[in-house]
Amino acid sequence: MTGSPAEVKLVSNAMANATRRKIMAMLVEKKRTKDEIEQAVGGSMLDYHLQMLQQAGLADMSEGMVILTDFGKNFMETKSEKPAEAKEELAGTRPLQVVELRQLLPCIADSSKFRIIARIDPPLGGSLKLLEPLFPRARYSDRIGALIIQRGNILITIYSTGNVTMTMIKSEEEAREVLEELKEIINKAIAMGVTPVPREKVKVDHAEIYQYLPRTDCQVCGEQSCYAFAIRLVGRETEIGKCTPLLDPRYATNLEHIRTLLEYL
Ligand code: SF4
Structure with a gap:
């Protein structure tokens, strides 16, 4: 391939x-x-x-x-990550290293960008859950055992097994920069050995959701426009599943972003 x-x-x-x-x-x-x-x-x-x-x-x-x-x-391999048991604290964890980085596939949403797979060592297992407060836009998913971090247009998923995926990456250089930044933040918390103080989450508004919608104003969702749909979505007056065009594979990354944003409402 x-x-x-x-x-x-x-x-x-x-x-x-x-x-x-x-x-x-x-x-x-x-x-x-x-x-x-x-x-x-x-x-x-x-x-x-x-x-x-x-x-x-x-x-x-x-x-x-x-x-x-x-x-x-x-x-x-990248789809079968298993959740791990949560740990109580970070003390005793070895500092992180990025051991592997490979560009895998062009992003479905934008073929000029890449989906990257990397590996960090040691795998953080359930300790990942403790790291959620380190990032203004992050949530830990028990279902897949991963910490999902949003950084601008980039979605970073760190799995408890040590695998890391990143979407919408411009180049290998950008991937390395993002990984180094993550590593620094996490290693600082590991050095302190304690659970970080929760950060205030960045608020999500309809304009941000709107940019990830198909923006075709097709009205399939029952709204006059994508903008109106975004407003109602933020107001919890509708649900994301009503925008069926978003299920098209070319919007897969957009849908991932919107689902992540909706977690912060
Ligand atoms: S169905 Fe989706 S693409 Fe169509 S108007 Fe509604 S939000 Fe926009």
């Missing part, structure tokens, strides 16, 4: 379907025969589903077995 916008779209389409996600989850455990997959997900359109995964470069056939490709393994 070269990560061209067309390939990114193939991957998004392939993973947009629950049956194909289930097949991918089975393949993470081990290679499977078609019969095994059919028993788990049913035979209806199985060939079609497998073809979609193959076209996206996520899975392949080898000696009569369905297997994950290297790209598929890498893709699933």
Whole structure:
């Protein structure tokens, strides 16, 4: 996979379907025969589903077995982070190092920007939860076991396993700068060994939400315009799911941003 916008779209389409996600989850455990997959997900359109995964470069056939490709393994690795137990304090944690940085794919929302994967060591496990107050725009998600930090247009997700993803990054240089900045902030808190004092969260207003909406004024959500929808969203008079155009894969990063912003309301 070269990560061209067309390939990114193939991957998004392939993973947009629950049956194909289930097949991918089975393949993470081990290679499977078609019969095994059919028993788990049913035979209806199985060939079609497998073809979609193959076209996206996520899975392949080898000696009569369905297997994950290297790209598929890498893709699933970044999707399968597990929540970790929360710790009470930071004392005893080794200072962080950035051990790996790789550009993965162009961002779906803007193909001139990148989605980056990095690794930090040591993994912070449940201590990540304690770091949420360090950042004016951050929240810890118990569901995925990750700290999600918003820094301007960049969304940084630090997983308890040590993996870090960043969206809307302009260059490798910018990625390194952002990671270094994060590392400094977190290492300072580790050196103090205590839970940081909560910072006041930055308020979210409708203008900020508006910039991440499709801004087509299509009225599918039942509002006159995207701006009106943003106002009602901030006022909690509607919900984000009513803007169905946002579900299009090209708005995936925008949707991620809006969901993060709504947490701060
Ligand atoms: S459905 Fe979404 S894109 Fe269409 S007007 Fe409403 S907010 Fe805008």
